[in-house]
Amino acid sequence: QASPSAWIDLEIPERVADLMEPVLGDILETATVQDAIEYLRAADHARQITYLYTTDADGRLTGLVVIRDLLLARPEQSLTEVMLPDPFALHARMPAGEAIRAAVHRHYPVYPVVDAERRLVGLVRGWRLFERQAIEITAQSGQMVGVDKDERVHTRLWQAFRMRHPWLQLNLLTAFLAAFVVGMFEDTITRIVALAAFLPVLAGQSGNTGCQALAITLRGLTLGDLDTYPIGKLLRKEAALGALNGVLVGLVAGIAMWLYATRTGAPDAPMLALTIVLAMTGACTGSGIFGVLVPVTLRRLGADPATASSIFLTTATDVLGMGLMLVLATTLVL
Amino acid sequence: QASPSAWIDLEIPERVADLMEPVLGDILETATVQDAIEYLRAADHARQITYLYTTDADGRLTGLVVIRDLLLARPEQSLTEVMLPDPFALHARMPAGEAIRAAVHRHYPVYPVVDAERRLVGLVRGWRLFERQAIEITAQSGQMVGVDKDERVHTRLWQAFRMRHPWLQLNLLTAFLAAFVVGMFEDTITRIVALAAFLPVLAGQSGNTGCQALAITLRGLTLGDLDTYPIGKLLRKEAALGALNGVLVGLVAGIAMWLYATRTGAPDAPMLALTIVLAMTGACTGSGIFGVLVPVTLRRLGADPATASSIFLTTATDVLGMGLMLVLATTLVL
Numbered sequence: 001q002a003s004p005s006a007w008i009d010l011e012i013p014e015r016v017a018d019l020m021e022p023v024l025g026d027i028l029e030t031a032t033v034q035d036a037i038e039y040l041r042a043a044d045h046a047r048q049i050t051y052l053y054t055t056d057a058d059g060r061l062t063g064l065v066v067i068r069d070l071l072l073a074r075p076e077q078s079l080t081e082v083m084l085p086d087p088f089a090l091h092a093r094m095p096a097g098e099a100i101r102a103a104v105h106r107h108y109p110v111y112p113v114v115d116a117e118r119r120l121v122g123l124v125r126g127w128r129l130f131e132r133q134a135i136e137i138t139a140q141s142g143q144m145v146g147v148d149k150d151e152r153v154h155t156r157l158w159q160a161f162r163m164r165h166p167w168l169q170l171n172l173l174t175a176f177l178a179a180f181v182v183g184m185f186e187d188t189i190t191r192i193v194a195l196a197a198f199l200p201v202l203a204g205q206s207g208n209t210g211c212q213a214l215a216i217t218l219r220g221l222t223l224g225d226l227d228t229y230p231i232g233k234l235l236r237k238e239a240a241l242g243a244l245n246g247v248l249v250g251l252v253a254g255i256a257m258w259l260y261a262t263r264t265g266a267p268d269a270p271m272l273a274l275t276i277v278l279a280m281t282g283a284c285t286g287s288g289i290f291g292v293l294v295p296v297t298l299r300r301l302g303a304d305p306a307t308a309s310s311i312f313l314t315t316a317t318d319v320l321g322m323g324l325m326l327v328l329a330t331t332l333v334l
Numbered sequence: 335q336a337s338p339s340a341w342i343d344l345e346i347p348e349r350v351a352d353l354m355e356p357v358l359g360d361i362l363e364t365a366t367v368q369d370a371i372e373y374l375r376a377a378d379h380a381r382q383i384t385y386l387y388t389t390d391a392d393g394r395l396t397g398l399v400v401i402r403d404l405l406l407a408r409p410e411q412s413l414t415e416v417m418l419p420d421p422f423a424l425h426a427r428m429p430a431g432e433a434i435r436a437a438v439h440r441h442y443p444v445y446p447v448v449d450a451e452r453r454l455v456g457l458v459r460g461w462r463l464f465e466r467q468a469i470e471i472t473a474q475s476g477q478m479v480g481v482d483k484d485e486r487v488h489t490r491l492w493q494a495f496r497m498r499h500p501w502l503q504l505n506l507l508t509a510f511l512a513a514f515v516v517g518m519f520e521d522t523i524t525r526i527v528a529l530a531a532f533l534p535v536l537a538g539q540s541g542n543t544g545c546q547a548l549a550i551t552l553r554g555l556t557l558g559d560l561d562t563y564p565i566g567k568l569l570r571k572e573a574a575l576g577a578l579n580g581v582l583v584g585l586v587a588g589i590a591m592w593l594y595a596t597r598t599g600a601p602d603a604p605m606l607a608l609t610i611v612l613a614m615t616g617a618c619t620g621s622g623i624f625g626v627l628v629p630v631t632l633r634r635l636g637a638d639p640a641t642a643s644s645i646f647l648t649t650a651t652d653v654l655g656m657g658l659m660l661v662l663a664t665t666l667v668l
Contacts, residue, residue: 037405046402067402068380071371107461109384109443127441130464137468138556141475141640142549145542153554153563157571164546165579171542172583175535176590183531186598189523196530197517200652201509203534208479208505208645212498215476220487222472229487237491245499249506256510264520306475311542318534 016099017092019132020113020122029054029062033082034075036065050110053120054083061089061112061120089114092121099124100133140218143306146171167308174315178203181319185326188334194257194266195329198276199322201253206283206321207314209245213238213291214313221295221305235292242288243281250280268333275328283321290316350433351426353466354447354456363388363396367416368409370399384444388417393453395423395446423448426455433458434467474552477640480505501642508649512537515653519660522668528591528600529663532610533656535587540617540655541648543579547572547625548647555629555639569626576622577615584614602667609662617655624650 024045027036031054040046052065063083073082089112090099103111103126111129113122139149146167151160182189182199189195217234220226226234254277261269294313295305358379361370365388374380386399397417407416423446424433437445437460445463447456473483480501485494516523516533523529551568554560560568588611595603628647629639 040402041406046406047400049402066381067405068374068383071401071405072375072380107459109460125441126443127460127464130461130468134464134467134471135557137471138474138553140472141478142546142553144475145545145549147546147549151550152557153550153559153568155550157574160550160571161575161578164575165582168539168543168546168579168583169586172535172539172586175538178534178538179531179590182534183528183594183598186527186530189530190527193520193524194517196520196523196533197513199530199533200512200516200537200656201506203537204509204512204648204652205502205506208648209502211479211644212476212481212502215479215481216485216487216494219472219476223469223486225487234487237494240491241495241498244495245502248499249502252503252506256513260517264517310545314538314542318538322534 015092016090016094016096016113016124017122019096019099019124019128020092021125023053023112023120023122025049025052026055026120027052027065027079029056029080029083031079032075033070033073033077033079036070036079037075040067040070051112052079053087053112054079055120058117059119061087061114061118063087064112087112089118089120090124091115096129096132097136100129100136103129137222140222140306143304144214144218144308144310146308146311149304167311170308171311174311175318177315178318178322181323182326185330188326188330192266192272192329192333194261194264194272195325197260198253198257198325202276202279202283202321202325203314203318205246205249205253205280206287206317209242209284210287210291210313210317211310213242213288214294214309215291217292217295218306218309221299231292231296235289238288238292239285240288242284242286242291246281246284247277249284250277253277253280271333272329275325275332279321279325279328282324283317286320287313287317290320349426350424350428350430350447350458351456353430353433353458353462354426355459357387357446357454357456359383359386360389360454361386361399361413363390363414363417365413366409367404367407367411367413370404370413371409374401374404386413387421387446387454388413389454392451395421395448395452395454397421398446421446423452423454424458425449430463430466431470434463434470437463471556474556474640477638478548478552478642478644480642480645483638501645504642505645508645509652511649512652512656515657516660519664522660522664526600526606526663526667528595528598528606529659531594532587532591532659536610536613536617536655536659537648537652539580539583539587539614540621540651543576543618544621544625544647544651545644547576547622548628548643549625551626551629552640552643555633565626565630569623572622572626573619574622576618576620576625580615580618581611583618584611587611587614605667606663609659609666613655613659613662616658617651620654621647621651624654 054063064087065083069082148163254273257276258273261272299305388397398421399417403416482497588607591610592607633639
């Protein structure tokens, strides 16, 4: 049983070698079943041995022996007769992520690790790979907003600052784009100041709708669902969902605008209400599409699909949502 | 080796019984080591047997026998001498999440499952629990914005709509709160329309800063880091990080406001710039604090700490960010 601190304080390593334990249970392939049983009887760590690994004279991994099979064999048989020849092995310099993908459908309790010459150099417990995978996945919601994969609650303030700050400056830069769009319509806002109050409503709704599509797409990429589900089908579904959610949320927001405009004496309350319904529908439809496109594009570019995805997405949804509202207001109301 | 589709199409079950396989390798505790070896030799599925489980006459689980120990024992010994008595077992009706937590520090390849009378009713492979855990964690970034835990890319449109829409309406309701705050300052915006363009900048920055703190807090709750790291310390760290990030991002935004105000002939450009710096610093500090408090409070209330956390957070950061900017502008500039 691993101590709780082994789970909590695990450093995030980059290579299989970092997850490796020393070899246990290696035996020359020329040994007999009886030799193997005697080896197990004499071994200090027999309880920790799950499989025996056979090696040749140069220490190269040649086979795997399931201990149960020793029971079922005759003592004088050679290990080469009961072993699984040329077993699956991880490479010491393989990135941990690649090892996890290789292990996902195998689920062995222990994996042998070999070097470039296929010499047996260590063992990796299967649960260490799964633990590593869980830690990797818990990083995603942070990565979406510019938190580094390696940051945890116990990361020091300065290190966290150094890793997060550049993304916040990027977020600011992209926010200026939205501000620039709003700025182009200063005249419209001066004449219908009610629109100012609905700027954060449009931005917030389209942002959240887009983040729903983004989260589902990322989940699909992570769990491999998108290996079999076509991206085009997902795009159409999220666009339809965005439109549907946008119309219904837009109707409520439109009514709110009608009441607000009437009360504050803004011009043409019905047309302002229509502006909100149309802008919300359009913005949420676009958000659904962007929510799928952003992580898929990041992956195509060779990046982690989660990286700053929420920052890129909200830039698009902000510009689209607020821009559409201001264009429509200028066209329909003024 | 499991087929890839077992991973991709896994339905998300709620109980240990849903992850269970039929019992393999159960043997009466009165048997001898020799009996057990003969049982293994005769078993159809010997290759799938990792441990033997001893039961009493009523079928109750009494012990676990490691096959390696059969090799090391004398044939005439009773299984009760080599077995691990009263082994750890999962309960068939236990929620899967609880079973995962119980298994996290054990990492056995297989767990026996018992019913209320401790009768052996099935087995659960350790990797099934880890797979279930990975699927659970990949749901988090969606849950934050109101996507149901069970939604995947292949979820049907209507079902996705039904699960997501209520949260979007809630998001709208909370957005009205921010709109209401902005609406209270219509007069200020009419006189300094440059502020309208900076509304989304403030909302976007404080929202993203808060989501960084939220993501790290959620990660800490998920990985158990916060069992040992005090919440108060995290709160202070995130407040400091928010302040630091806020000042630096605020300075850049303040310069932008100065240039923008000068060019558009807004009153008192330096004071407007100062307003932005102060508002950004205050809003980002508050966002850091809210980012920690939202998931911690959700958990204290007995809810999943991820549930709609981003919706609750951005409501707070929107009101704080834009409210602070408009209050300061009204006080300092007008």
